[in-house]
Amino acid sequence: AQTVTQSQPEMSVQEAETVTLSCTYDTSESNYYLFWYKQPPSRQMILVIRQEAYKQQNATENRFSVNFQKAAKSFSLKISDSQLGDTAMYFCAFGHSNSGYALNFGKGTSLLVTP
Amino acid sequence: SAVISQKPSRDICQRGTSLTIQCQVDSQVTMMFWYRQQPGQSLTLIATANQGSEATYESGFVIDKFPISRPNLTFSTLTVSNMSPEDSSIYLCSVSTGDTQYFGPGTRLTVL
Numbered sequence: 001a002q003t004v005t006q007s008q009p010e011m012s013v014q015e016a017e018t019v020t021l022s023c024t025y026d027t028s029e030s031n032y033y034l035f036w037y038k039q040p041p042s043r044q045m046i047l048v049i050r051q052e053a054y055k056q057q058n059a060t061e062n063r064f065s066v067n068f069q070k071a072a073k074s075f076s077l078k079i080s081d082s083q084l085g086d087t088a089m090y091f092c093a094f095g096h097s098n099s100g101y102a103l104n105f106g107k108g109t110s111l112l113v114t115p
Numbered sequence: 116s117a118v119i120s121q122k123p124s125r126d127i128c129q130r131g132t133s134l135t136i137q138c139q140v141d142s143q144v145t146m147m148f149w150y151r152q153q154p155g156q157s158l159t160l161i162a163t164a165n166q167g168s169e170a171t172y173e174s175g176f177v178i179d180k181f182p183i184s185r186p187n188l189t190f191s192t193l194t195v196s197n198m199s200p201e202d203s204s205i206y207l208c209s210v211s212t213g214d215t216q217y218f219g220p221g222t223r224l225t226v227l
Contacts, residue, residue: 033214033215035215035216037218042220043152043205043220043221043223044218044220044221045158045207045209045218045221047215047216047217050214050215052214091157091158095214095216097214099163100146100163100165100211101146101211101214101215101216102148102160102163102211102216103148103158103160103209103216104160105157105158105159106157107156107157108157
């Protein structure tokens with residue numbers, strides 16, 4: 001079974017600063033994908049970034065980047081130049097082809113960006 | 116990506132009744148998923164719904180409690196049957212386009 005662990009229930013960062021959210025996972029699969037989703041108070045789940053396990057290069061989307069350490073099964077999210085609109089719950093998730101990419105989610109990290 | 120809508124967006128129901136949640140996608144997709152998010156919790160997969168076949172349920176979820184229909188490639192329904200206050204949650208549908216899932220806006224259900 002796959003497990004996803006987010007060890008930081010809550011984090012806070014000042015506007016314009018950088019913050020890193022941690023995620024570790026456990027799997028015996030070789031072909032899988034990792035995701036970070038954002039859920040603001042509106043409850044809409046928004047895809048932030050995705051990473052294919054077979055790619056060594058870390059994914060980047062504008063101010064969001066990941067540090068993917070496959071051997072350590074670690075997948076952290078870095079948010080640069082934090083903005084007030086980044087305030088949300090952030091969920092790390094794992095999916096693989098054998099399950100049709102159904103997702104296993106971590107418990108989430110609540111991020112607060114302060115002025 | 117895909118544009119997904121859900122109806123209703125929220126509802127308040129009495130215990131013992133049933134509610135059917137609809138999920139509509141703007142394009143044809145093979146796989147649709149239903150998740151539950153209990154208050155203050157993460158998302159848990161209820162079932163996977165493929166068009167033309169029976170839904171596949173995860174451990175802890177049964178068809179009698181959460182019957183699912185998937186009549187075509189753009190639509191699915193989830194029914195929450197014989198509801199109790201423990202069923203109060205957000206229910207989200209999602210679709211898989213390739214290796215990535217996109218989510219509907221969710222249905223917030225409160226059971227009194």
